[in-house]
Amino acid sequence: MKPSEKPNRPFFSSGPCSKRPGWSLSALEDALVGRSHRAKLAKARIQEVIDRSKKILGIPEDYVCGIVPASDTGAVEMALWSLLGARGVDMLAWESFGSGWVTDVIKQLKLENARTLTADYGQIPDLSQVDFANDVVFTWNGTTSGAKVPNGDWIPADREGLTICDATSAVFAMDMPWDKLDVVTWSWQKVMGGEAAHGMIVLSPRAVERLESYVPAWPLPKIFRMTKGGKLISGIFEGATINTVSMLAVEDAVDGLKWAEEIGGLPALIQRSDANLAAIEEWVEKSDWIGFLAEDKAIRSNTSICLCITDEWFTSLPADQQAAAAKKIVSLLEKEEVGYDFGSYRDAPTGFRIWGGATVDTADIKALLPWLDWAYAEVKAGN
The missing domain is CATH 3.40.640.10 (Type I PLP-dependent aspartate aminotransferase-like (Major domain))
Incomplete structure (x- = not known):
């Protein structure tokens, strides 16, 4: 089903990145x-x-x-x-x-x-x-x-x-x-x-x-x-x-x-980024269609969190169709005003890159993830 809750701040770009909470x-x-x-x-x-x-x-x-x-x-x-x-x-x-x-x-x-x-x-x-x-x-x-x-x-x-x-x-x-x-x-x-x-x-x-x-x-x-x-x-x-x-x-x-x-200096900044990665790790662990580009947790980033689509339907597509499908997912969520600018970098493998740096609230990460599930199901069903 289409989720109802949306991120308060749907900004997941890896640069320029989301402003701090409360910024104006x-x-x-x-x-x-x-x-x-x-x-x-x-x-x-x-x-x-x-x-x-x-x-x-x-x-x-x-x-x-x-x-x-x-x-x-x-x-x-x-x-x-x-x-x-x-x-x-x-x-x-x-x-x-x-x-x-x-x-x-x-x-x-x-x-x-x-x-x-x-x-x-x-x-x-x-x-x-x-x-x-x-x-x-x-x-x-x-x-x-x-x-x-x-x-x-x-x-x-x-x-x-x-x-x-x-x-x-x-x-x-x-x-x-x-x-x-x-x-x-x-x-x-x-x-x-x-x-x-x-x-x-x-x-x-x-x-x-x-x-x-x-x-x-x-x-x-x-x-x-x-x-x-x-x-x-x-x-x-x-x-x-x-x-x-x-x-x-x-x-x-x-x-x-x-x-x-004000929030506690470097330890607090690191904790916020770690919490964002942990939320995505928990989601990936339960998912049957997505994984981390960096499979080894010891070298996995807590800021530029890169994901790849592992579902057999997707991986069996030609490379150009994979890229098109991933872009459709990004476009769907942008249209819904749920998440902006989280597609993978142009030179990187097809997938998603969700910024998890300290200015991003973990609640917004958690709100984004069900929408990704929904958008993937929509794109897959449409093909």
Whole structure:
């Protein structure tokens, strides 16, 4: 039967993600619009994003944290172009974005001493094969595959190279072992439900040392430069951003961070994401038509929760018909105003990707799932 209960907030996109519970435009009333981002008050507000982020995440005091252009993509590119080339590099990829970083390093930077370790969607590479005499580039959580690294135990404390981690769909939802990570990047639009366009980059003392002692063989665009005269540009990490930021977006980021503090900080954020995954796991366990893309629970994401259709009727269809059927399900629920933007990523296997980050209420996840059962039955019956 067609369900009657609908999610209060039917927003399940994996980016930009759902705003925090209770959010409205009134949260931005104090935004410093019309002010220079270099003004004292505006700079202080930008610094507030950095300070609150560091405190909530437990970033070590001797690490630096800054706001950079072009979302998480810009932050990762900044790290790759500024830091790589000093030694060999191991590139780990098991989904779309990790594969994109491989392309940048192999085809754009053209590093010859690069080694690639890959895995299919829903899996991760053999982490025991990583050579930490090299720099290592990896995503903590595969946003388009729903597979993450299980922890940081595979990273040695006495590594020779740097670890460069794209953690955009992991920070604020998973524990990050900062002592094992030299570069960490993310964007405001993921777990905290902020606005797009701005990224964050965290550098360990080892990463700063590399920046100050190594000059890449290629020219660096202005928006990638983190040093001047062989020294770190400290202002980037003290509220003086490389380029102009949106003060509306800054205000929104501060609002989200204050909400996180009010509900209990990082433990509460992680608990909310874990509860969302648990609700879907309980549903999948009882289902006869759907499963997880990441079958191994140890590497299953609690944010970008990726599902595949396992029913024999569906799997016997040609690939184009499978894709069409899955899109019909998404369209049905969008028409019913039950769920938006939860189709699988364009490069990923056909299925669904339900965002389970901390800004999503578990009650809304639970309300969505019976509708998925209904929509699948409707599409199957219509074929």
